Amino acid sequence: MLNGLITLPWWGYVVVTLALTHVTIAAVTIFLHRSQAHRALELHPAVMHFFRFWLWLTTGMMTRAWVAIHRKHHAKCETEEDPHSPQTRGLKKVLLEGAELYRAEADNAETLEKYGHGTPDDWLERHVYTPHSTKGILLLLLIDVLLFGPIGLTIWAVQMLWIPFFAAGVINGVGHYWGYRNYACEDASTNILPWGILIGGEELHNNHHAYGSSAKLSSRWYEFDLGWAYIRLLSLLGLARVKKVAPRVRWGEIKHFCDGDLLAAIITHRYDVLTRYARSVKRVYRQELDKLSASLPGMAQTSPRRMRAWLLRDRNSLKEPEKTQLEALLARSQTLQLIHQMREELIALWGRSNASKEQLVKQLQEWCQRAEQSGIEALRDFSFKLRCYA
Numbered sequence: 001m002l003n004g005l006i007t008l009p010w011w012g013y014v015v016v017t018l019a020l021t022h023v024t025i026a027a028v029t030i031f032l033h034r035s036q037a038h039r040a041l042e043l044h045p046a047v048m049h050f051f052r053f054w055l056w057l058t059t060g061m062m063t064r065a066w067v068a069i070h071r072k073h074h075a076k077c078e079t080e081e082d083p084h085s086p087q088t089r090g091l092k093k094v095l096l097e098g099a100e101l102y103r104a105e106a107d108n109a110e111t112l113e114k115y116g117h118g119t120p121d122d123w124l125e126r127h128v129y130t131p132h133s134t135k136g137i138l139l140l141l142l143i144d145v146l147l148f149g150p151i152g153l154t155i156w157a158v159q160m161l162w163i164p165f166f167a168a169g170v171i172n173g174v175g176h177y178w179g180y181r182n183y184a185c186e187d188a189s190t191n192i193l194p195w196g197i198l199i200g201g202e203e204l205h206n207n208h209h210a211y212g213s214s215a216k217l218s219s220r221w222y223e224f225d226l227g228w229a230y231i232r233l234l235s236l237l238g239l240a241r242v243k244k245v246a247p248r249v250r251w252g253e254i255k256h257f258c259d260g261d262l263l264a265a266i267i268t269h270r271y272d273v274l275t276r277y278a279r280s281v282k283r284v285y286r287q288e289l290d291k292l293s294a295s296l297p298g299m300a301q302t303s304p305r306r307m308r309a310w311l312l313r314d315r316n317s318l319k320e321p322e323k324t325q326l327e328a329l330l331a332r333s334q335t336l337q338l339i340h341q342m343r344e345e346l347i348a349l350w351g352r353s354n355a356s357k358e359q360l361v362k363q364l365q366e367w368c369q370r371a372e373q374s375g376i377e378a379l380r381d382f383s384f385k386l387r388c389y390a
Contacts, residue, residue, distance in 0.1 A: 004149035017155045021162040024058045027051040028167055029200040029227040036119055037070045040215035044239040056129045056136035059163050065106040068116035077187040084172040087188050091177045098168030166199050175205035182219055183210035184274035194223045201227035210271040211246035252390035258365040260357055265389040267350045280382040281339050288333050311340055
């Protein structure tokens with residue numbers, strides 16, 4: 001049996017395979033995602049060219065196509081136009097066929113034209129990486145077999161499956177279906193795990209959707225973003241420059257009269273605001289739903305947890321049967337109706353682009369006063385907390 005140039009024990013081949021796939025994950029999260037798609041950092045040309053070559057060799061993905069598809073995902077998130085939302089296509093479809101969804105969208109010239117701007121367009125991209133995308137992975141096959149012998153075929157197969165499964169499947173699928181949420185974004189994004197190691201920090205997907213242009217994906221003290229650790233190392237070596245990270249929430253003294261600074265802080269931390277609002281009213285929601293769920297027609301089979309989710313989601317993201325049941329729910333409880341209405345008015349504060357700063361400050365002051373005079377303790381306490389954002 002022929003051997004390759006390198007002979008290792010069985011566990012050595014496992015380590016080599018994991019190391020090679022990890023470099024690919026780092027290239028995707030640092031170069032394609034944070035640097036190219038979101039412009040959160042700038043990379044030294046040498047680092048950029050290494051990542052581009054490595055991705056051509058190990059995935060055959062084109063930078064422009066990946067960036068365009070990802071930007072469209074953010075622009076059309078959880079809608080029928082989202083290239084890979086499990087909310088519209090089903091978790092099984094995205095998890096197992098994520099690569100097929102990617103390839104189908106990569107053939108959409110309109111997507112590439114609209115969302116693929118600003119990506120590399122040099123001689124290498126035009127004459128090597130784009131027109132010969134499959135030749136890179138064939139070259140990798142040859143290298144793996146030459147270095148490791150027949151086991152190189154297995155190493156190559158794992159490399160070919162790693163990104164389609166973990167990036168296209170797990171992140172795009174599970175990351176919009178199951179996990180925990182730090183921020184109440186309009187979409188269904190979740191953090192799969194608080195430790196972003198296996199997929200280079202992409203596990204912290206809800207954090208990313210809340211602050212898309214942040215080079216750092218971790219936001220809580222217990223979260224770890226390995227991609228950010230690599231970026232910090234590159235920065236120390238002068239090979240990267242971070243342009244933006246998510247702002248940290250700061251607290252000040254309670255403001256009895258709202259002003260422009262308070263408004264700006266609330267808009268900046270709007271997803272944190274919505275998350276804290278949801279936590280504040282959670283107990284009230286639970287108490288009201290426990291009273292109503294058994295008496296509402298058609299809701300006996302619907303869990304209170306699912307009904308709470310309807311109350312905390314954008315109405316436009318709900319399916320028609322869910323909207324109908326939500327309306328029936330709100331019609332039966334003035335408390336739920338008020339809390340839901342106050343949430344929508346709070347969101348409208350940062351959605352009213354035509355209103356002047358003075359008008360928005362006045363609306364914020366009125367919102368706080370109504371919350372404090374509502375007779376609902378949770379709303380009153382949240383209003384006091386809201387007035388402390390700095």
